Amino acid sequence: MSEEGQTQQPATPDMSNMWRMMLIMILTFGLYFLDGNDHIIGKGLNTVFQFIDFKGQFPVLVLMFMGSIMILFSSGIRALMTDTLEQQKAQSFSSAFRKEFRQAKLDNNLYKVKKLTKMQPMVMQKGMESSNQMMKSMPITMLIVVPILLWIRYFVSTTAFEANTMVISVPWAMNAVNLIDIYWIFPAWILIYSLMSIPLGRIIMSVVRVFQFKKRLLKLETKADDTT
Numbered sequence: 001m002s003e004e005g006q007t008q009q010p011a012t013p014d015m016s017n018m019w020r021m022m023l024i025m026i027l028t029f030g031l032y033f034l035d036g037n038d039h040i041i042g043k044g045l046n047t048v049f050q051f052i053d054f055k056g057q058f059p060v061l062v063l064m065f066m067g068s069i070m071i072l073f074s075s076g077i078r079a080l081m082t083d084t085l086e087q088q089k090a091q092s093f094s095s096a097f098r099k100e101f102r103q104a105k106l107d108n109n110l111y112k113v114k115k116l117t118k119m120q121p122m123v124m125q126k127g128m129e130s131s132n133q134m135m136k137s138m139p140i141t142m143l144i145v146v147p148i149l150l151w152i153r154y155f156v157s158t159t160a161f162e163a164n165t166m167v168i169s170v171p172w173a174m175n176a177v178n179l180i181d182i183y184w185i186f187p188a189w190i191l192i193y194s195l196m197s198i199p200l201g202r203i204i205m206s207v208v209r210v211f212q213f214k215k216r217l218l219k220l221e222t223k224a225d226d227t228t
Contacts, residue, residue, distance in 0.1 A: 027139065028146055035150045042154025049151050056163030059179060062155060063189065067197030070148045074141045075204040079212070081137040088209065090126045097123045149193075156180060156189045168192075 035041040046053075053062055097116070104112040156179045160166050166179045170192065179189040 027142055031146045031150065035153075039150070039154040039158065041147060042150045042152075043158075045147060045151040046154060046159075049155070053155055053159050056155070056159035056161075056165055059156065059160045059165050059189075060168060060192065063152065063193045064196045066148055066152055067193050068200060070145055071197050071201045071204055073144045075201060075208060077140050077144070078137045078205075079208045081140075083212070090129065094123055094127050152189065152193065156187075 031041060049066075052065060097119070101113070101116045104116060156166065160179060167176045168179065169176050170188065177188050179187065179192075181188045183191055
C-alpha cells in the first residue's frame with residue numbers, strides 16, 4: 001500500500017469507547033439513584049470510613065484525606081492499565097501538528113497545508129488511540145470515585161451536620177460558606193474536594209511518568225548492552 005493510500009484512510013471512532021462512556025454514565029447515575037436521599041451507599045461505607053471522619057470536627061481535613069485516597073487509587077489504576085509516556089507522546093505530537101497546520105495557513109503555504117491535510121487522519125488516529133487507552137481504565141476508576149463521593153455526601157449532610165461544622169472559610173468567598181451551599185451547579189464541598197484532589201492528581205501522575213520514563217530508559221540501556 002502506498003504512503004498516499006495510508007494517509008487517505010479516515011480515522012473512524014472506536015465504538016467500544018462510546019459504549020464505555022455510556023456504561024460509565026449509567027453506572028454513575030445508577031449508584032447516585034440507588035444512594036438516594038437516604039444515603040444507602042454512603043451509610044454502608046460509613047462503617048469503614050467512620051474511623052477517619054474525626055466525628056465531623058474537621059470536615060476540610062476529611063475532604064483532603066478522602067481526595068488523597070481517591071487520587072492514589074485512580075492514578076494507580078491508570079498507571080497500570082495505560083502507557084502514560086505514549087499518551088504524552090501522542091498529545092505532544094498532536095499539539096505540534098496543530099501549531100504547524102495553523103502557521104502554514106497563516107503563511108498561506110498551500111503546499112505545506114496540502115501535505116499536512118493528508119497527514120490529518122493519521123494524527124486523529126493517534127489521538128483516538130490515546131483516548132481509547134485512557135477510557136479502558138475509566139469504568140474501574142469510577143467504581144472507586146463514585147462511592148467515595150457518595151460517602152462524602154453522607155459525611156457532609158449527616159456527620160458534619162450533627163457536629164455543627166458545616167460552615168467553613170474558603171478562598172473564593174468573603175464570608176464563611178456552608179458546605180451544602182450551591183455554587184453554579186455544585187455544592188461547596190465538591191469545589192473544595194476538587195481544589196484539593198486535582199493538584200495532588202497532577203503531582204502523582206508526574207511522578208508516575210518520571211518512574212515509567214526511567215524504567216523505559218533502563219530497558220533501552222539493557223537492550224543496548226545485550227547487543228554489544
